[in-house]
Amino acid sequence: MLFVKELQNKPYAERISEAMMKLPLISPEWTNYNPSDPGITVLENLTAFNTLQGESITNISYRAKAALLKMASITPKKGKCARLLLSADKLDKPIYIRTGQKFRLGDLCFEAGRNMNVGGSRVVGVYSRYGDTFHDYSYCVDREVRLGARIFGDKPKVGDELYFIINSIPDDIKDTYFYFEVDGSNKRNPVEDRALNIFADAKWEYYTEHGFEELKVRDYTGTFLYSGEVKISFGSSRPAVCKEAPEEGYCIRVTLTKADFDVRPKLLGVEGFLFEVWQRETEGICYTINKVDGIEITSNFSDNEYIAVFAKEEKGSAYRKYELTRGDGHGRYCYFEETGSRSFRISFDKEKYGYEPVKVKDCVRVIIYNEDMMRTYDVGSVIGYDDQEIELPVKHIVRDSFCLIARRDDGEGGFIYEFVRPEKNEEDALYYHLLENDGKIIIEDAGDYIGARLYIGMIAVSEGEKGNILAGNELIADNIPGAYFYNPCNGVGGAFRESLQSMKERFVEDINTPYTAVTEKDYEQIVKTTPGLCIRKVHACIDTAENMVKVIAMPDTGDEKPYLSDIYIEKITERLEQRRLISTRVEIIQPIYTPVAVRGTVYVKRHYNGCKEKILEALGREIDYMRSDKNFGDVLVFEEVFHSIEALDCVQFVYDLSITPENPKVATLKDSDIYPKENCLFSLGNVQIETVTYED
Incomplete structure (x- = not known):
């Protein structure tokens, strides 16, 4: 071959x-x-x-290669801008920020996604009520303190309440974000649906002139089980000062409606009234306008020197370019006047200039470039050969922000303009792929655009994973002197679009990854990664005679001897049912724990202090399976215990040593070694070690 x-x-x-x-x-x-x-x-x-x-x-085309991988269910992972939550609690008074407002940290730029008021509101107190008593946990609002608060006590139950006292809430507030930092979040497996509450749920309310009214919330913390944000949407009623809470002020109340916690919530910190920004920097922006009278725009660029205006003169027609003017003339002109440092107004007058846009949807487009993009926005011409590549002036482009302007001859000595998005699949359209990571376009089908000149219509760039910054920074806002904004949590989600090479590698990995549980290791991996659960140890054993798999798991809940709750058994069973072989039965078995007694005499060296404590530490490392790497059913080998003591610097020699299980029903002593049942873990039990100072 x-x-x-x-x-x-x-x-x-x-x-x-x-x-x-x-x-x-x-x-x-x-x-x-x-x-x-x-x-x-x-x-x-x-x-x-x-x-x-x-x-x-x-030399297969990019589209063909992508289509072949798509047949195997491998599609490119989309590029994403990193998302960041910012606090404006350092502002003396609220300010209004516009869509695209830039916030900077070094060479990273973040932009606001919408118009909003920020600042002026912050959490000043945190209280909980359980056992008919209020408990003050207001230290959780101090960024310098991370003590950890059991906000629902040691035995959370339905009806327990949590109060957040706030200095002020604006009347016009619609929605905002709270961020909660929780101890132990790293132990829990991630879930696909971040708003899924497996173990607990709560009702959120705010105090109004009519009493407490319910809030709409999107809880991404699993009801305080892992660190994350809660999106809060206020109703139409005005907030009011609450005197029922332990501290007077505006109030948000959280009441548990379900409390089957596997781990008792421990709150480290709370941040309120945050707003979201996205890591990207717009270098060319396009405003699409549906009216022609009195167009007013406020941009986020430092000046308004690089502006282009396009308008439709007939319904369904292409765009024509209009020149800015401050005076008279005849032709395609629009009157331009600055109304502020970053604001301007554009108007059309057919009687004065002879041309004006038609009043239809998207009749006018106004483009503003920064200085760098103005110098490089002309990217070349469409030649017409297959898979023509054109280099763009920047790399790491935000896909949703990109558009080209195609300029063609109108046959009468002028030009018409079309705005063309990537992969616009229409008859005779310009069909091209955007390789945003590489900063290129590949023209697969030129359609009716052979000879057209291409310009960048709008564009923004991103830094991908670099935007996932760590918490604890201060960002500076452009054009807002003296304003500093704090990020209480890490940036998340930033990534570049997956390359074709990465897709190929993922395809190879995918065909070599088993999706059906066959071996013991398959079952153990599937159980250990069950979404939303805290799993510390898993052991699977196959009974070939019964065609059954027995699975034993130890939750990582912080209890001394943790057992599987009904919720754990339900979630593990659901996951295994989707992946087991049809003919194989699965049984979930509870773990059992038994202590191991140790007796013996150890001769220790002179001039060593704390010998007994070191011996106990060594015994714990070998015998305490719950805290070591030993798993269910592993044999406790006497020689390993013996040598763990003998290897200590302070030990001269081990004179006598014996180990015995304290529960012989679940573990058997054989030839000095202890053989546990398949679902048994050992712990260090009664220790009777006599230390004798060795004399030369």
Whole structure:
């Protein structure tokens, strides 16, 4: 079989040489091998064609390669801008920020996604009520204190309440974010649906002139089980000062409606009234406008020097370009006047200039570039050959922010303009792929756009994973002197669009990844990664005679001897039912724990202090399976226990040592080793070690 690489790598000289060597075998009567011979000329042409075929046999288009991978359910992971929550609690008074407002940290730029008022509100007190008593946990609002508060006590129950006291809540507030930092979040497996509350749930309310009224919330903390935000949407009623809470002020109350916690919530910190920004920097922005009278725009660029205006003059037509003017003239002009440092107004007058837009949807587009983009927004012409590549002036482009302007001749000495998005699949349209990571476009089908000139219509760039900054920074806002904003949590979600090479590697990994549990390791991995659960140890054993798999799991809930709750058994069973072999039965078994007693005499060296404590530590490392890497059913080997003591620097020698299980029903002593049941874990039990100072 001739492999693709062999076809591709053979140069022309090697191919023609092989063909000439085969001629005497194929046609002995052929004796003229001079270049002037017509047969040699035909052979050279065929060899050259074969070489070109070999070189292009693997040059499949980007679209074809992506389609082949899509057949195997491998589609590119989309690029995302990092998302960040900011606090404005350092502002003396509220301020209004617009969509696109820039916040900077070093060379990173974050932008607001919408218009909003920020600042002026903060959490000043945290109280909980359980057991008919109020408990003050207001230290949780101090960023310098991370003591941890059991906000619902040691035995949370339905009806327990949590109060957040707030200095002020604006009347016009619609929604905001709270962020909660919780101890032990790293132990819990992530869930696909971050708003899923497995173990607990709560009702959120705020105090109004009519009493407490319910809030709409999107809780991403699992009801205070892991660190995350809670999106809060206020109703139409005005907030009011509450005097029923332990501290007077505006109040948000949380009441538990379900309290089957596997781990008791421990709150480290709370941040209120946060707003979200996205890591991106817009270098060219396009405003689409549905009216033509009195267009007013406030931009986030430092100046308004680089503005382009396009308008439709007939319904369904392409755009025409209008020039800015501050005076009279005849032609496609629009009157431009600055109304502020970053604001301007545009107006059209047909009687004065002779042209104006038609009043239809999207009739006017106004583009503003920064200085760098203004110098490079012209990217080239559409030539028309297959898969034409055009370099763009920047890399790491935000896909949703990108658009090209295609300029074509109108046949009358002028130009018409079309705004073209990537992969716009319409008849005779310009169809191109945007390789946002590489900063390129690939024109797959030029359609009716051969000869068109291409310009960037709008564009923003992102830093991908670099935008996932750690918590605890201060960001500075452009054009807002003296304003500092704090990020209480890490930036999340930042990533570049997955490359074709990465998709190929993921395809290879995918076909080698088992999705059905077959071996013990498969079952153990599936159980250990059950979403939303805290699993510390898992052991699976297969009973071939019964065609059954027994699974034992130890939750990581912080209890001394944790057992599987009904919720744990339900979630683990659901996950295994989706992945087990049809003919295989699965049984979930509770863990059992038994202590191991140790007796003996150890001779220790002189001048060593704390020998007994060190011996106990060594015994704990070997015998305490709950805190070591030992798993269910692992044999406790006497020699390993013996050598763990003997290897201590302070020990001269071990004179006598014995280990015995304190519950012989679940563990058996055999030849000095202890053999536990398949679902048994050992712990260090009664220790009677006598230490004797060794005398030379």
